[in-house]
Amino acid sequence: MNLKQLSHILDLSPTTVSRALNGYPEVSEETRLRVQAAAAKHGYRPNARAKGLATGRSMVIGHVIPSSSRHEMVNPIFGDFVAGAVKKYAEHGYDMMFTNADDTSIEDAYRSLFQRGAVDGVVLQGPKVNEPRIEVLNRMQVPFIVHGRSTGVSVPYDWIDVNNKSSFLRATRFLIDLGHRRIALINGLEDMDFAQRRRDGYLEALKQAGVSPDPALMRSAEMTEVYGHHETRDMLRLDDPPTAILTSSMISAIGVRRALDEAGLKMGRDVSVIAHDDDLSYLKNGQDVPIFTATRSSVRHAGELAAEMLIERIRAPHDPVKTRLLEAELVVGGSTGPAPNRF
Amino acid sequence: MNLKQLSHILDLSPTTVSRALNGYPEVSEETRLRVQAAAAKHGYRPNARAKGLATGRSMVIGHVIPSSSRHEMVNPIFGDFVAGAVKKYAEHGYDMMFTNADDTSIEDAYRSLFQRGAVDGVVLQGPKVNEPRIEVLNRMQVPFIVHGRSTGVSVPYDWIDVNNKSSFLRATRFLIDLGHRRIALINGLEDMDFAQRRRDGYLEALKQAGVSPDPALMRSAEMTEVYGHHETRDMLRLDDPPTAILTSSMISAIGVRRALDEAGLKMGRDVSVIAHDDDLSYLKNGQDVPIFTATRSSVRHAGELAAEMLIERIRAPHDPVKTRLLEAELVVGGSTGPAPNRF
């Protein structure tokens, strides 16, 4: 069933039917109702491709999944962010499209997505330091939003981010206040912008307290469970092991916990742990009492906000740049306690 | 840059340029090269909407995300499945599209996706028992594949699934062979087809061993960490607590482990645990030695296979129905051991 057929049934012109369905004023209320009834009855759905071709808009927003962020992995954070975004997209009549691209052609992927006219805007996830994609998108004039920021990029761009530096500064200070001095940081991949900011916060807190950082206590890699376990086990074998561990994700915090268990150490008593908690639906930080002391910020909520900001940008391409900085909340759970007395 | 402009630059007709780029034989090799060079030079990308309108194909495959599978949650399994699928889509020139739908309008969402011409086929994830969407899709004549199966659906359909029943039968038998009799099952949502099949396998193994099932040991809900923790803690308070626990996901297994730790019980010695492991990228079941004894089947691999099967179906809509049953592997880790002597 297409427009032509429907208009023929109604004995109206395609013009009128189109206008009736799209809410234009130059059609009488009576015919509008008649048209809507017929459309519903025959299950008419305007062809998205034809509509897109005629309007120049696709009502689709694109995301690019790097086929391998190192080891062909998919971050579970991704799922919650996307769930938040897609919900808002739906509210505004947008669909969401994914393209896959290997790391080398990731810029190409964005370019093709937009220049083919497949999408009206794109979301850039997981920016690195000096992220080259930002300038590419900027030059292409495609509406986009960055989830995160990128140190070193000079062009202006819309972004939404959590205050990584201040939240890790605060978490580190919290541990210092508890008397900890040997504080480890199990961070994300080094070239990720968020990882650097978190490290900056961590280092600044140490500096303010006059504690000199120990490279042996600073680790970075993709934040899996196995990674959290491995690094923790490794650091516990040091002559002067950490009494507290700061980790960039709940998933690796679970690995940290496992390593502590294996070593017969009690979390919160022998070793304190603070995690960054993205408030994932399937991995809540406990029910009423938090399992981990954590810096918490819902990535799902970030997804919703990102979607809204992008849709605004699509509507008003020449508005001034918009940015949004979310503050993470510090929730105190049972995984932290005073530094153990080592004498 | 569009076809018309490009053809004008080349002093050729749009017809010829189109044919040159799409590999038709009725164009001389010389002009083909000339066209390809010019296209590359000017960064020409055929407009996807126009192409789709002309060809009747959109080269997009649709997935529907229920906006709330109960509590607005997003399963991390989703991420890995999608990553597998999108990779194969890309290899065949397809993009992936997501639409969001609340539980009531989920059929509508599929219908609209396809009838609008937005996608060439769809993937149905997380089928329930007597899944109504299958018949809807079947009636609509849309190419689709089901990840999982649906007991009670009579129409034929393509599916790919893991052998849930036999793998849980095997896991349960493994526990029985270790001397366990009080075996708990922490399962997924009751109306999900996979959950029923797993329960069937579990029950059959008990029956074969002459153990009568205890309803107090059978739990079902959405498989979060908190859920695994909650149910385990609850069951440990029973007069006759379980000596072994079977759980439907690694995530809830982590919760199980946490509850055991809190109760001062050692996993594998005091209580045995077997999990179903979807081999998630970010939540590997240990490195060399598995953390949990588990029934393992890569959901990412399932995503790849599903994508291939769907693309075949799109190409040959009238081929006989294709199905694929994957066998889960039983990997033995440190989480299981002989039933403790309770005398």
Added chain:
DNA sequence: CTCGGTTTTCAAAGCGCTTTGGATGCCGGC
């Protein structure tokens, strides 16, 4: 040279929608 058969190219129609620029009919005011 001519002619049938290839090879190569092209003009035009069509995909299903929106939108511009009328056309039509109806109203009250002069």
Added chain:
DNA sequence: GCCGGCATCCAAAGCGCTTTGAAAACCGAG
């Protein structure tokens, strides 16, 4: 009785591509 203004409706063009049917160019055989 005529006319401007308003409310409705419509024909046709156009979005950027593919594809059909036909024309042009070229070829070697006769």
